[in-house]
Amino acid sequence: MNGLQLEVKQKVAICYFCLHEVLSKIPYFSIENSVVPVKFLDEVTSKSSDIGSENCNLCYGILKILQSTVEGIMNRVGQFTEDNFFITVHVPDVVYLNFFLLGALLNWEAKSGGGDGLQPDNKALPVFSIDTKLINIKEVFRNMLCNRLNEYCDQRLNEQQKHGSQDRTEMVRPNLRFTCNTPLPCCVNVVILPPNQNLFTELLAEKAVQPRSKKMKFSYIENGNDMGRNNFIHAVNCALESLEQQSRYEDKLGSLLTKNFDRVQFQISVSVPQxxxxxxxxxxxxxxxxxxxxxxxxxxxxxxxxxxxxxxxxxxxxxxxxxxxxxxxxxxxxxxxxxxxxxxxxxxxxxxxxxxxxxxxxxxxxxxxxxxxxxxxxxxxxxxxxxxxxxxxxxTEKTKEYLAILFSKGEKFSPNEVEKLKIISPLEINQKTPLRVLHRRSLLDRKRRILWATPEGVELKCEQEGISHYLTLRILTEAGTYVKEWVHGDLGRTSPSVCDILGRTNVDIVQLDVANVHLTWPIEDKNS
The missing domain is CATH 3.30.70.2510 (Alpha-Beta Plaits)
Structure with a gap:
């Protein structure tokens, strides 16, 4: 046979869906009469859920959507009250590597024409890159999964209408629908996890690859899923460049491409708006x-x-x-x-x-x-x-109203002192971060205002009749004012304080309550 001749023991297994939904849309993928040894899995085999059934060498079984996968998604979605879900999919980069290598082998064949083999200049590998629009396996999978889920819903609804269902937890909601066209707030997120051993790991094992960055380390057990796309592309190109130095390296690439690996795994999650x-x-x-x-x-x-x-x-x-x-x-x-x-x-x-x-x-x-x-x-x-x-x-913008009970030690509050504590116009104070919170707050000077203060009565709470040691003070302050420190002064860190106003140091606060927080809330969502 003319053209590129690969000496490989197995054939590249290509599933029905990769052939008709992906490869048929790519201009340079001409599989017919190819010297690249391939075998096509029919539609039944491509859908088979048997443990021993053969997997596609290109998609690792991504397009083989098993009934258990559909039922697993439905079980997750059934826990939510939303009816419309958008499907998002993450396809591992290693899948695109499979298509790239198959395309490279086919291109070599085309370049070799009818000669006895490839000339040295024709054997250079193209630079690996990922074109998700050209290789649209992600969109193919999303459409297939969306159709399977909607078909499952219709089937279950028909069964419910015919036979009924005693268990409400197993019932499918009539309006439940999935889409992959119009983004929605509620999503079914499918993350496809490649097998631990795959084409990428085998390619790394062929030749040692130096990492692109000192922070990035490659090991033979990495499956290429968590490296980041740029690092993955760099690693592949380094490995291919090293492999090109060997004779008949196209046979090694063909052998890698035909190697059987485990099927991908699906990680399913549902996201809804908070x-x-x-x-x-x-x-x-x-x-x-x-x-x-x-x-x-x-x-x-x-x-x-x-x-x-x-x-x-x-x-x-x-x-x-x-x-x-x-x-x-x-x-x-x-x-x-x-x-x-x-x-x-x-x-x-x-x-x-x-x-x-x-x-x-x-x-x-x-x-x-x-x-x-x-x-x-x-x-x-x-x-x-x-x-x-x-x-x-x-x-920082609201105002708060407090009720503070002040205590005067040793002497009563005089009528003159009560009058001094009637603040009718804003009083600006300077507050250093209080000692009691200094271990968790930055040391700052804060300008705050006492907007007004009104004594609300002198209470007699001492054994000696007529001696008034307690005073209730209603205060309106700016947000962020330390009221306790404004009363006793916090060893001079807040000034002017109540003690400063009264001209003595034996006044303290024994009880404090927030009487009101002046802020318009809640703001109701009219669309809820």
Missing amino acids: VFIGGRYLKFSRTLSQTPWFIGGRRKGTSSIEELITEPMKLFFKCDSAMFRSSGREDIDVKMLGNGRPFAVELITPCVTKVTSDELKTIQEEINSTSKPDVKVSHLHVVKKENLDVLRNGE
Whole structure:
């Protein structure tokens, strides 16, 4: 036979789908009368799920979509309430190497023509690159998988209509559909994992390859899946360049191409948009932290506001994780009263993605019953992701109202001192980072304003009748003001303080509550 003659023991097995859906679309792939030894697997063999059935040497069985793969995807999707899913696929780069080498051998054959063999100048290998538009195995697989899934849905729906189904968990929703044309927020993600031993690993084993970067190391056991495309292409070209120095290296390439490898594996995941629930919480405990509190690796307390709020939500939305956000936080010994502190919960990969106002009321009641008497939530609504900026910006822009109980040691508050604490116009203060938080906050000077302050009554709480040591002070401040330090001065780090205003140092704060947080929240998502 004229042209390129390969001395290989086996033939390149090409499945029905690679031949008709991929190779037939590539101009230079002319398989007919090829001297490259090939054998075509018929459609039945290409679909066979038998353990001993032969795999395609080009796609490693990617286009052999087994029924177990379809059912596995349906089981995953069945956990979610969404009806429309977009299919995304990641094809390993090593698959494109198979097509490249077959094309290179065919091109050599074409160049050799009717001579006795290849001339030295004709034997140079082309530079390996990956053209996903030319070799469209990814799109072929996506279309095939999409059709199989929709056919499965139609088949199950027909069976349900004819025979019914007692088990609702096995029922297919009537509107469930898959697409690979129009991107959707909800996706079925298929990551195709190449076999540990494949054409790439065998190619590396033929010749030692120097890594492109010192940070990148190659080993013979790597399957080429996690290297990054640029490093993969570099490694292949280095290996091919080394292999070209050998005589009859085309036989080695042919032998590598015909070698049988294991079938690919499919890693299936489902991604859906996060759900954001906004609301406000009240806190009535002085021993409950906002988030789980650890000191030296040991937990302080048994629960937190975050856990009390998020756990019932995670159960309803059927998600494993949630992220709690709030507009600021109160100290563990400070109550949150009044209209409550704005918060939002991000439900990550929730199976339930739609919720009604009645269901939100049920969630709210569940949270309030399980966290009673420490925490109470209100105004639960679905909010948009972009509205979370309101919470973040509110940490520095909102105003907060406090109720502080002051204690005067040794002498009572005089009427004149009470009058001095009536602040009707904004008072600017300078605060260094308080000593109590200096271990976790940067040392900064902060300019803050006390917008107003009003004494709300002198309470007699001493044994000696008529001596008033306690004073309740209602205060409105800018966000970020350290109220406790404003009262006692924090050893001069906050000025002017209440002690500075009164001209003495024996005044301290014994109790503090947040009375109101002035911020418009939640901003309801009208489209939810």
